[in-house]
Amino acid sequence: MLCSWQLKSFELFNKKSTKFYAILPNQDQLLLLLITAATTGDSLEAKIIAVRLFLDIVEGSIDHDERIAVKILEVFDIKLTDIEKVASQSKAKNDRRFHNVKAFLEQYIFGFIESESYMTAVNLLEHFSIRQSGESFLVKMIEKKQFRAAEKWATFMGKPMLSMLVQEYVDRNKLKNAYLIVKKNNLQQEFPDVHHKYKESALKKLAEKACWDVAEAKANGDRQLVDYLVYLAMEAGYLEKVDELCNRYSLEGFPKAQEHEAIFLQHCFLNLNELGVEDIIWVDELNGLGKATCHIEGSKVVGLDCEWKPNYVKGSKPNKVSIMQIASDKKVFILDLIKLYNDVPDVLDNCLTHILRSPRILKLGYNFHCDVKQLAQSYGDLECFKCYNMLLDIQSMFEDPRGGLSGLAEKILGAGLNKTRRNSNWEQRPLSQNQLEYAALDAAVLIQIFYRVCDHSHAADALDGHNKIEWKSYIVSHMDNPRKSRKESRLRKEPEPEVKDNEA
Numbered sequence: 229m230l231c232s233w234q235l236k237s238f239e240l241f242n243k244k245s246t247k248f249y250a251i252l253p254n255q256d257q258l259l260l261l262l263i264t265a266a267t268t269g270d271s272l273e274a275k276i277i278a279v280r281l282f283l284d285i286v287e288g289s290i291d292h293d294e295r296i297a298v299k300i301l302e303v304f305d306i307k308l309t310d311i312e313k314v315a316s317q318s319k320a321k322n323d324r325r326f327h328n329v330k331a332f333l334e335q336y337i338f339g340f341i342e343s344e345s346y347m348t349a350v351n352l353l354e355h356f357s358i359r360q361s362g363e364s365f366l367v368k369m370i371e372k373k374q375f376r377a378a379e380k381w382a383t384f385m386g387k388p389m390l391s392m393l394v395q396e397y398v399d400r401n402k403l404k405n406a407y408l409i410v411k412k413n414n415l416q417q418e419f420p421d422v423h424h425k426y427k428e429s430a431l432k433k434l435a436e437k438a439c440w441d442v443a444e445a446k447a448n449g450d451r452q453l454v455d456y457l458v459y460l461a462m463e464a465g466y467l468e469k470v471d472e473l474c475n476r477y478s479l480e481g482f483p484k485a486q487e488h489e490a491i492f493l494q495h496c497f498l499n500l501n502e503l504g505v506e507d508i509i510w511v512d513e514l515n516g517l518g519k520a521t522c523h524i525e526g527s528k529v530v531g532l533d534c535e536w537k538p539n540y541v542k543g544s545k546p547n548k549v550s551i552m553q554i555a556s557d558k559k560v561f562i563l564d565l566i567k568l569y570n571d572v573p574d575v576l577d578n579c580l581t582h583i584l585r586s587p588r589i590l591k592l593g594y595n596f597h598c599d600v601k602q603l604a605q606s607y608g609d610l611e612c613f614k615c616y617n618m619l620l621d622i623q624s625m626f627e628d629p630r631g632g633l634s635g636l637a638e639k640i641l642g643a644g645l646n647k648t649r650r651n652s653n654w655e656q657r658p659l660s661q662n663q664l665e666y667a668a669l670d671a672a673v674l675i676q677i678f679y680r681v682c683d684h685s686h687a688a689d690a691l692d693g694h695n696k697i698e699w700k701s702y703i704v705s706h707m708d709n710p711r712k713s714r715k716e717s718r719l720r721k722e723p724e725p726e727v728k729d730n731e732a
Contacts, residue, residue, distance in 0.1 A: 278304040279314040286336050298351045308333070308356050334358060341365070346377040354384045363392055370396050375405060383413070394419055403429045428456050435460040438651045439538065440469055451477070458482055465496060465646065468662050497646040498637060500665060503672045505560055508664050512564035514572050520561040521579040524554055529590045530583075531555040531674035534599040535654040535667055536606070548606035549599075550654040554583070555671035562667055566655065569607060580612035584619075590703070591619045592674040594633045617705045622674055624702050625681070633670065640677050645669055 282300050284290045300306065312329045333356060340349035341361075346369050353361065361381075366389060369378035382393040390413050397406035398419075407426035410419050427446065431453060434443035440461070447453035454477050461469040462482070474482050500508075511520050524530055532554060537547040552563045568576045583589065593599065596619065603613040626636060631644075638644035645666075652663055659667075682699055 275304045275306065275310060276314055279306055279310050282306060283311070283315065286333070295348070298348060298355070301352075301355050330356070330358070334360060341368075344372060344374075346372065346374040347380070350377045350381045350384070354380070359385060363389075366392060367396065370400070379405075379409065382409075387413070387415075390415065391418055394422065398422060398425070401429075424452060427453055431457055432460060435464060438464075440466070440651070441653060442651075444473070449477075455479070468660070496643070498641060498643045498669065498673060500668060500672065502643075503669070503676050504558060505555070505668060505672050506558045507560070508668045509559060509561050510564070510658075510664070511561050512567045514575060517563070517568060517572070517575060517579055520554070520563070521582060523559065524556060524561065524583050525586065525589070527556040527589060529557075529592065529675055529678065531592045531671040532596065532599070533593070533667070533670040533674070534603065535670075536602060537653050537655045538651045546602060546605070547655065549602050551659075551667060552580075552603075553667050553671035555668065555675060557675065560668035560672055562659075562664060564657075565607070569610075573610065577610045577612050580610075584612055585615060585617045587617050589618060591616070592678055593619060593621050594636075594670075594674060595623045596621050618703060619705065620678070620699060620703050622677055625699060633673065637673050637677060640680050641673070645673065 278300050281290075282297060285297050285300075308330060311333070315329055333352070337349050337352045337358070340346075340352070353359075366378055366382060369375075369381065370393075378393060382389040390409060394406045394409050394415060397403070397409065403422070403426040406419070406422050410416060410422050416423070427450070430446060431443045434440070434446065435457070440457075443457055443460075444454075447457055454473060458470055458473050458479060461467070461473065470482055473479065509516070509520065511517055532552070534549045534553070535551050536549045539545070539547050549565055552565050554561045554563065563576075565576075584591065600613065600616075607613060622633075622636070631638070634644035646669075654663070678699070
């Protein structure tokens with residue numbers, strides 16, 4: 229048990245080095261160190277004791293955590309000359325290992341390199357200003373993905389090593405790391421292309437996620453980057469975006485969308501004609517909502533989907549659901565939820581309640597629990613999104629969700645969906661024709677997938693040898709808690725829609 233003055237010593241030392249005492253292995257030595265520092269005020273004596281403690285650690289006479297040695301050096305600002313002085317005056321002077329203290333320390337540090345404790349090794353090398361290790365050490369740290377240690381070491385070694393680090397990053401396609409090093413250390417003259425390579429890499433990642441608006445903002449009007457973004461749009465088959473960028477930035481020499489898009493889409497992706505859709509109907513006022521509800525209530529099977537404007541600000545709330553698509557066999561109704569909610573919230577609530585809770589309409593969705601959550605957050609005061617009957621999530625019927633809805637459509641129907649517009653601005657009004665068609669396809673394709681997998685003649689191909697999907701067992705109802713497991717929420721006693729397998 230420590231007496232009051234010993235506890236006071238702990239307190240005084242802790243003000244200088246937070247939690248240092250918690251990791252030291254020898255309490256008696258620590259107390260001696262603390263008592264000396266706290267009671268006599270003799271900083272020189274405290275440093276000498278600290279050096280002795282460090283030498284004991286280096287000699288291996290004390291089992292220790294590797295952080296301890298570095299912490300002692302930092303707290304007491306122990307230099308190589310301090311160690312040489314204490315070593316020459318202590319019992320260590322008779323130990324040949326301490327005749328050349330620097331060489332002995334290098335050997336000690338080399339042990340950390342061998343054990344791949346790279347940050348500890350770098351901290352010690354930097355502390356003692358030892359510059360023996362070179363490019364091979366840098367490469368070894370990068371190969372082991374110890375990037376922080378590699379960057380700290382290169383910064384200590386200076387511009388030549390920093391240049392080697394940047395080149396290693398570029399060669400390994402770690403362009404963001406390279407760009408940050410170049411920017412931080414003013415190496416733009418040595419690496420003029422790194423900035424654009426990094427920006428192009430960032431644009432490509434955004435394009436792969438269909439975040440075209442964000443990618444354009446990142447380009448910030450830079451002609452070289454805008455040109456690259458146009459090529460990415462062409463590669464993705466998003467020729468509408470090609471036209472848009474060419475018009476906005478007065479670019480020439482790129483193909484026009486109307487010349488190529490129809491052929492491209494016909495050969496690569498599903499279209500509304502192939503799905504039997506005859507009409508897309510925009511619903512944003514009371515009259516249209518009533519007609520849409522009457523039509524949908526007369527359908528046995530409908531496809532559901534939602535879209536909202538993506539939010540790319542980290543940590544911010546998602547945007548409200550903008551539109552809801554409800555597809556029947558021949559028509560797709562696109563409800564402007566934002567406008568209908570503002571103008572006729574009670575009527576909207578009543579109409580969607582009739583549709584979503586009807587036991588006579590089978591509702592098809594894909595990963596619909598995500599839409600449910602978003603709808604509830606967007607329109608929490610509406611009752612219609614709090615409970616559902618007869619909902620079949622198509623995704624739950626398949627074990628492998630890779631490729632999403634487009635991948636499933638390609639597997640079942642032979643062609644996928646064009647997803648280049650999925651992250652567009654769904655709050656703009658009016659939506660473009662391409663946006664309307666994209667939104668309609670996502671809802672309409674669910675019906676065709678459902679019909680195909682329930683058809684005996686195609687089921688074997690779709691299910692890799694299974695004769696038929698027992699789709700009725702996947703129907704869920706009363707989804708007031710979207711996190712319920714499938715077993716907990718499967719329909720048990722609700723009436724089933726009159727959809728026969730052979731009719732499907």
